[in-house]
């Protein structure tokens with residue numbers, strides 16, 4: 438059977454889609470990028486916020502309208518966990534609906550397609566053959582009042598470390614150069630089986646197990662849960678990048694209390710562990726503006742927090758009410774115009790800080806992981822390839838432009854000779 442799979446939502450959903458693909462390919466089913474060639478159309482949905490729900494339903498409707506009568510339509514993922522009835526009402530002809538993590542059920546529904554020949558297994562959660570996600574756990578035990586994820590995914594459950602190491606070794610054998618560790622809360626790793634500082638222990642093991650993977654990157658740490666030991670391990674192990682993504686959501690303590698998030702003191706404690714252990718640490722974070730009741734003073738506290746902490750990368754979201762969460766019922770919802778204005782003010786400050794962080798590395802020598810398939814010619818006539826330094830995570834941060842012709846997947850040493858707000862301009866050493 439041939440399937441067409443489309444994925445909405447976050448990196449963690451991308452990992453889930455890769456697991457669906459792995460199950461289907463193990464059953465000898467073939468992927469196609471053309472919906473009209475598929476026997477089964479699968480939509481892996483996102484239900485995180487209302488906009489994401491609407492987008493998922495639009496995609497399902499589009500595929501339903503395009504398909505012919507022999508093609509089946511499956512809907513899977515987060516949205517089906519929280520709004521199965523809504524999906525059924527919007528698109529009554531959907532053939533099958535599966536919850537999140539029902540990878541093997543989806544494959545089972547295709548029936549057996551056994552044959553005696555081997556199809557090479559694709560890398561699961563592989564980003565263009567260079568980087569791959571490794572999902573440490575799923576679910577979340579935190580009480581954030583704006584978030585529906587714990588309702589959708591349930592309690593946090595860690596994947597056994599030997600399975601993760603086996604997956605990492607598989608990626609290493611496939612030539613992957615960067616492992617990006619994801620979870621709803623990566624710093625909770627091991628808590629469900631009463632392991633203290635489980636992430637630090639796992640990072641140490643992982644680093645030793647896959648020395649041939651030069652970059653291991655940590656995403657989605659929780660404020661207050663980055664321990665001094667974790668920061669020390671990150672500094673000591675040669676292939677753990679000095680990069681942490683730690684979503685903070687706000688800088689005002691009264692806002693953080695309403696969000697049921699850790700205080701700014703907890704955030705600062707984690708930041709100081711990271712910066713004290715690694716003087717070249719890069720911190721990425723995200724903030725929500727326009728959460729219910731956000732006053733001008735609270736918003737100013739956020740700006741002040743950002744100015745003080747000088748995060749190298751900042752992502753900003755305008756608050757969007759998610760039905761089923763406590764925050765959706767709160768009084769004083771902020772109007773959209775004000776949210777947009779606050780978004781722009783944070784982005785302006787974030788851009789200023791990002792530019793100054795990039796300028797601070799001008800003159801330094803960096804390793805660049807090349808992502809381009811082939812070079813392109815710049816307006817000045819030079820051949821240029823695109824990659825990233827450890828400072829930039831795939832898909833969310835900036836890029837490094839390097840003069841010359843280099844193979845995709847190679848690590849190139851280069852001097853930083855120019856900085857843009859989000860990107861670096863580099864010249865390879867010895868060219």
Ligand code: SF4
Nearest residue numbers: 577579581584586621
């Ligand atoms: S930690 Fe993240 S996933 Fe968990 S409830 Fe909070 S925002 Fe949601």
